[in-house]
Amino acid sequence: MTANETSADSSKRRAVYVVDDDEAVRDSLRWLLEANAFEVVVLPGADQLLARARLTARLDDAGCLLLDVRMPGMSGLELQDELIRMDIRVPQVFITGHGDVPMAVNCVKKGAVDFIEKPFSEEQLCALVRQCLNRCDAEHASANADREAAQRLSRLTARERQVLDLIVAGRLNKQIADDLTISIKTVEAHRANLMHKLGARTMADLMRTALAGRGPRSALD
Numbered sequence: 462m463t464a465n466e467t468s469a470d471s472s473k474r475r476a477v478y479v480v481d482d483d484e485a486v487r488d489s490l491r492w493l494l495e496a497n498a499f500e501v502v503v504l505p506g507a508d509q510l511l512a513r514a515r516l517t518a519r520l521d522d523a524g525c526l527l528l529d530v531r532m533p534g535m536s537g538l539e540l541q542d543e544l545i546r547m548d549i550r551v552p553q554v555f556i557t558g559h560g561d562v563p564m565a566v567n568c569v570k571k572g573a574v575d576f577i578e579k580p581f582s583e584e585q586l587c588a589l590v591r592q593c594l595n596r597c598d599a600e601h602a603s604a605n606a607d608r609e610a611a612q613r614l615s616r617l618t619a620r621e622r623q624v625l626d627l628i629v630a631g632r633l634n635k636q637i638a639d640d641l642t643i644s645i646k647t648v649e650a651h652r653a654n655l656m657h658k659l660g661a662r663t664m665a666d667l668m669r670t671a672l673a674g675r676g677p678r679s680a681l682d
Contacts, residue, residue: 476525480527499594507540523597525590527554530564550600554577554586554590614659655667
């Protein structure tokens, strides 16, 4: 691996945020996680996390949140609701010494990866952190692919967008030609342009790009 590759790889590492009002717990979790080669940020409460979110592009450097349920001021559960309201979707694990089943179920329904009670094993926690980081990386990769697809779709002409919509709808060349009152050769030319502009080698690639780019701001909406 070259120095540049090493640098590029390390720049993608996401931090584990520990939010707990107990200093001893924060220090213990920091030691455990750093000993297992995780990047760690420790914070004493929800307010500090929210302030950090405003300074770090919506916690874009975070890959996992370890949240204490019961904290002075805003609780971990209230923090989860606030993060949802802010549309910050970092994978979360709740840690508590006073949990109950309905609380745990509610947290998971709102998107938490897990809800664990003290005492927990080091292996269990590290496995959950890795699961969160892998999930975060997968979600970021998917979001990046969707953005790239949307950018490519935005370069299509109005006619090409019409043709693509009809292809996605399952229409054949002759049917598209009839629908748009153009020749089959013109449809074929548009399909070739679509393949080129969208970087598609196969029809499956074309369909994937078209569907990935369909979002609130998609050029096909």
